[in-house]
């Protein structure tokens with residue numbers, strides 16, 4: 186058997202400790218499959234004295250991850266520190282410069298510096314592997330890069346953030362407020378250190394930028410992603426969606442259109458009959474539309490120590506076997522520049538919720554504004570007035586929720602029509618607009 190592969194791990198949080206445990210547990214099987222033992226020989230973390238439930242006493246300890254990355258005690262550097270700059274970036278660059286392969290779970294760093302790092306890895310003829318960076322335990326990177334190599338992909342979309350899906354699922358199923366669900370997600374350890382990353386859609390955007398590159402052969406460009414978070418979603422929207430046969434999910438969508446590759450992250454209405462609609466809680470899911478395979482959906486744990494460690498260990502196993510793919514599937518010089526398509530040019534169906542002053546002519550005026558722009562309505566639903574607490578308001582002046590579902594049209598057309606509706610003076614407050622993603 187060949188010499189053992191000596192692994193150095195920087196970052197001993199939940200994922201780092203799980204990688205050590207998993208390598209111990211699967212050590213014999215991994216060695217048999219790779220023809221080579223895998224041994225963690227060195228580690229680095231902030232606090233040496235902390236008990237992480239794993240024995241690191243026989244590993245060389247480094248306070249500085251960059252020193253670990255450069256060390257001759259290791260052949261492979263595993264970065265689990267996080268952050269798109271600082272020690273994570275410095276350590277990965279040091280490892281690649283010194284000719285070592287790198288495994289990372291760091292989506293934010295790849296979204297920002299993925300191209301430069303891929304180029305460095307190619308120049309040094311070493312691997313840069315990142316299965317754990319998108320959708321945790323779901324092997325989506327390998328699926329897109331290797332498993333679907335014989336396909337032309339037309340769309341990739343998915344639930345890529347467990348925190349958002351957990352919040353939307355609990356709001357829908359238990360009628361809880363957004364704030365309550367977010368607090369629970371944080372208490373259970375699903376949310377990122379800064380929850381805006383999750384709920385604002387940025388974590389999903391980072392992951393989507395990586396998937397787009399793998400699926401469409403474009404350079405990773407997180408700036409090309411249109412991003413909206415879930416903060417504006419109310420219980421009224423979730424209830425209306427349910428009645429109309431939809432669920433609301435925060436989706437990342439990358440789609441080939443005649444204008445280029447659209448990349449967008451936003452709350453989305455998905456038909457309840459779709460595979461993705463059934464995915465509840467912290468679970469992630471990715472659906473791929475491709476010519477040969479048609480539709481493929483992968484569902485699984487998107488976060489958590491062992492699930493993420495599963496992806497990290499899969500990358501380590503590839504490197505132990507001597508497999509070195511171009512990080513994003515093509516040599517970095519062959520990746521095309523991603524198009525930046527303004528969301529106004531998006532075409533699709535729309536859900537619109539208006540709060541309408543209940544007066545004769547209101548519904549007709551709204552319908553006219555839509556018809557003037559050739560927007561065709563699939564359904565229109567008016568609800569009884571929401572009773573105001575403690576006040577017996579007169580029915581004639583009360584505002585009522587009106588929900589419209591449109592057939593496919595363009596975003597700019599919808600926005601123009603709504604501007605006209607607002608000017609007509611029949612509605613109170615800003616319209617709620619949610620894009621529909623069809624199967």
Ligand code: HSE
Nearest residue numbers: 346347348376377488
């Ligand atoms: N905060 C992320 C999520 C963790 O909720 O999915 C995994 O990237």
